[in-house]
Amino acid sequence: MKFWILSLFFMSYGSLSSADNHEGSIDLSGAMTTINLIAKNPSNYIAQLKSNTDVISASGTLLAGACIAVSGNEMPGEMQVFNFYPSMEAAFAGYEVQLSNAAMQDFTSNLDDIRVLKGWETSRVIMAYEGELLDTFATRTLSIDTDNPQTYLEAVTNLKEAYHANGYEDISLDIYQPIGAGSNLSDYQVIAVAPDLARLGAMFDALYSTDWAQEAFSGVAASRSAYVTDKIYKCETVYQSM
Template identity: 40%
Template sequence: MNKFKLLLAFVFSVTASLKTVAQEPVNPAALGGVMGTTDVVVSDIPGYVAALKENSQLFAVLNYSLAGFCEAVSGGVPGESLVFNFSNSLETALASYDTQLNDPAFASFVANLEPFRELVGSRQAQVIRPYTGPALTTWATRNLYVRAENPQAYIDAVGALESTARANGFADLTLMVQQEVGSGNTSDLLAVIAVSPSLARLGAALDAITGEGWAQDAFASVQAARSRITEDKIYRCQQIYPAI
């Protein structure tokens, strides 16, 4: 199996029972379950995104709920990006591999992606705190991977920080938390994804959380509950399926 088929297996690692309507922005508030990401370095980002969108019928074959593309703007090398997707369970995510690897349409799609990107790696994670913000078609995220000796204490602290921020002018900020599955990492590794409608709003939220008095106690609790940060990147993102 070559690396391009492996990429496809992870990019399309979702089948879901949730139905969405094309031409509408999708609010993933109900999308718990599993989030899969595929890390890539893309030489032609507009061309790569266009190729993903032009093959939306392949997402439909797998009953995809939501897929998106994020380009790193801080913390990555030029062209560093990720493709993410949602599944309602590990069962449906893993069961989709047979279709992905045996359907000739997928093989053709992989061949069309070859000029655009290099596969770096993949992750599967169970969603512990889901997205609960407004429906978005473009957005920004800060993706933070941390070690926490007491994961539940850290998750609770993140939830309290989100509530505090929303009560102080940042109702459009969501702090998702995920825990990786089958990645070789231990259970104390958590991913926290801060989601805002734009890079400017994300920056404003980060300024306030680290600098305003109302955030001091909540932010200190988050810092105390984690042992160290292992990865920290900022992305600008867009929805690629359903089509908009």
């Protein structure tokens, strides 16, 4: 089975937790859609998203963000754009809007001039992000195979709890199950969220140098079969409905 672990198992949504974080938290326990693309100018692409939030909101998304690959990318400009929805029904309805809404079609047509689409993915949320809503964040995306899904889920939960108990309360490990992800289908996605890239790096330093992290991680390593993909992203929120 394959797991996407968005962050060491930590996708450090460094932009989700930053000095500019939003107070409070939101329920992201429904579904997530992801667009993989290559942008000619990633910063300009994100600016286009931020200046067209009225169009983005038409799909019913709760939260939208964009991530630029900083390590593990296969070419310059590699990005992901994600959207959270309250349910799989809402996520699929969002696709319907994208196919029928004239304003959204015009917007995506304009985006096609500055990007190359690589594919769309839809995922059901298994273990939701529970931290504060953040403006910027960093992420590690790790796709893996495992023959023991329940054992793996428990091991990731234990790893997250170990980090929280040892001074890393600001990180999150989140798990997703891809549905309609094309030929590179993975059984699960796990996203680790941290305030920024440096904090994500500190998580790895702890993993390699502390007994508590190594002990917790041993369960993760024992319950997976192989890596499939491994990438690190710098991310930021571009829209939120609340």
